[in-house]
Amino acid sequence: MTETFPKTPASARAATVRAPKPKMPVIYIAGPFRGRTRWDVAQNTRRATFFGLIAALNGAMPLIPHANSELFDGQLTDDFWLYGTAELLRRCDGIIAIPGHQRSKGSLAEIAIAADAQMPALIFGDTRDAYPTDESKKHIANFLYQSFGVFPPLPSRGGSPTSGSIS
Numbered sequence: 775m776t777e778t779f780p781k782t783p784a785s786a787r788a789a790t791v792r793a794p795k796p797k798m799p800v801i802y803i804a805g806p807f808r809g810r811t812r813w814d815v816a817q818n819t820r821r822a823t824f825f826g827l828i829a830a831l832n833g834a835m836p837l838i839p840h841a842n843s844e845l846f847d848g849q850l851t852d853d854f855w856l857y858g859t860a861e862l863l864r865r866c867d868g869i870i871a872i873p874g875h876q877r878s879k880g881s882l883a884e885i886a887i888a889a890d891a892q893m894p895a896l897i898f899g900d901t902r903d904a905y906p907t908d909e910s911k912k913h914i915a916n917f918l919y920q921s922f923g924v925f926p927p928l929p930s931r932g933g934s935p936t937s938g939s940i941s
Contacts, residue, residue, distance in 0.1 A: 833924035
């Protein structure tokens with residue numbers, strides 16, 4: 775037996791339609807990936823992920839290729855991964871090059887691709903700060919606001935998303 779429910783009146787449906795949200799920028803996180811050891815690769819991925827989280831906490835969707843393919847080592851050729859990540863970058867709205875990118879041929883190529891596409895870019899200098907500092911967090915927030923007009927989302931009911939874990 776099939777149950778039928780009364781249809782919602784058009785006036786009620788119209789009240790539930792929400793205005794479209796502004797476009798959320800997708801930001802590519804560029805930085806060194808390869809390392810001499812698996813430990814080095816894991817640390818590079820962790821650093822990129824931290825910078826991506828700061829972008830997310832400021833209203834942008836990070837695309838972190840490190841986290842996408844860290845465990846795929848040896849499954850396909852380097853050319854496949856390099857071409858694929860370049861294609862992902864072309865589909866992004868902006869790029870953040872994290873500290874240490876200067877020592878990565880791949881990151882330098884990604885910055886060049888972004889420049890050719892006239893993509894907004896935040897390029898960090900070569901600092902000893904492997905993880906985001908209060909200053910770099912402010913730079914990311916300012917970059918996202920000035921380039922895309924995004925503000926950090928409101929904290930969830932559980933409290934501030936920045937409390938404790940990444941400060």
